[in-house]
Amino acid sequence: MEISIWTFILVVVFGSCSWLGTNSVWMELPLLTSHLPEGWNLPSYLAADVQIACAGPLLVSLLHRLCPSISLPRAPIIIGFIVLACLCQISLSIWWDVVARVGSGNFSVCLYAFLFGLAFVDSVSNVLFLPFMAQYNPTYLNAYFVGMGLSALIPSLLSLAQGTANYKCVELDGKLVPDYLPPRFHVSAFFFIVFCWTCITGVAFILLYRSGAHNALEEERVNEGTPLNDKESVGSPSSKSQEERDPTTDTEVATSSPRQGDSALMGPSYIFLLLCTALVNAQMNGIIPSIQSYAALPYSRITAVILAAAFHSYLRVVFASLLREGEQSASRLFWCGVFIQIGSFFGSVIMFPLVNIFKLFTPAPPC
Template sequence: INSVWIELPLIINSAPERWTLPSILSLVIGFANIFPLLVVALRWKLGKRFSEIPYIYIIIIVGIIACCSIGLFWNYTTYVFGAEHSVSLIGAVFALAMLDCTSSLVFCDYMRRFKAKYLHAKFFGESLTGILPIFIALAQGVGGEAQCIMNNVTLHVQPIYSEPRFSVSTFFFLISGIIALSLIAFMALRFTSIMKLAKADDQHWQQTSIESYEKLLVTKENSSESKKRSLSKANSMTEKEFFILQTSNVVNAAFVFGCLPTLVTYSILPYGQKTLYYCNILFPISYSLAAL
């Protein structure tokens, strides 16, 4: 979904919603959060029969279709409720938001097959999904910069927008290609020896840990029990700490994903198209740096 925010400086100029478009898209993305709740409900209902693998395929394929749809229909408008609206764009963004909202939940569930240390690689790889669109956007150029030019016919000043190196459609077709590569990577992870090696290594690691632990029990049983109790107490989290962390997470998410995107055009666009362009680029970079 970061690719949509990066392209906003170019999309806003053609969309009938203009500066209100980020607010509408933020609302649509918020509605897409219902899909993770559906996945949680399905997992609770199916129990051990639940498998996240089919949902991963569905999520990735929907993401490819959504990006292609944005590339084809981002500037199409439909007459609804007495005015023109970017219905195609909003619908495709909703589908793409479903991918973003649900992927983190489902992919984390899939990571149970690996050691815990691989979870850090997952989060770092997830942050790169914001970096790759940035490189494409930098190659695309700013564009959309308004220049006031006198019309020789009407003798009125009218804005002329500069063109980027390639169009918004090309940008989203490239993004859909990146998502298609992720589908190929997931299939390679499932059907090649990579997964088997990871499982074998994990089993060997578990067996080694069990043997070492049994030897430790034989030699220092009393000491081991006391250490286990100390570690368990140190690693446990109280209900108060859990509540504080979750509350902080909700507040941060409300500002980062709710308030800031809706205000970006009103707070930054008056300073110029380039300012909005670079702010939209720096936001995904900050997430990647935090993941490091």
């Protein structure tokens, strides 16, 4: 199949919405921690909020397990989730600093609420977008992972342009104290720019779907054990098995040898890759974000975090590419997304008590 540059670009742009909303909040931590009442403990609260939102993939997984016969229109659902992300992002740009008193303290309730919506969309994208991409040529799957990398890179570059956490040390009463420089543009402007890009990703998906490129591998990839399939594809002649299309060759088909791609990743190798995927995402989405303000904020995100994200993204691409091989790619990528969320959840569950209950981390002096 000939690769279309136009389709490749659309897939990259579409893939960039996968974790764009959640990453945009992480990139604003230097300003959020200095303006909001939670202070340095804010990242761990946000990480817990994100992982609660990860109930979305759990619901999809239960639907997959308990109701395997249910088939839902995948494309309209994806568009609906992108619209939800746009609504949360624009709301975040307006009300990100609204706080309310809960119990004995003040908390950033609007930030938690809208981040929950963004994280819900982003987490479901792991089990919704990946199986959708299984309908495309494998080269386009790589383009999707490039886009996933951009979902972290775009907010990072925007944050660097904003000039967050820039300060100089000045002497005050015989002590060196940080004098934080004002950002080049406000937090609200940052979130609004991300909102605009999210809208662009939605347009890219619509153009991508209308191009029909996903029909290239439809015959082999439509119904592979995920509950979210395009209804227009289910039951079509191209989706029927060889036995149904040619009853005269039932015996020959039934006695044919197993597909080579399916036997490439079975048993221990398959489980090992899923566990590695969970481990990488436990670090990327749970452990590092929970302690990012302690580890990187005093020295700026230019040292440790961007490189760490790059290495983790590379490993995620490698594991998902291996799982993509074979005839059951949609089902494997679905479970790849499930294990991404399992790892992310346990990473945050482990770090939350270490940061907020046992107080194992203390802020480093900025000067």
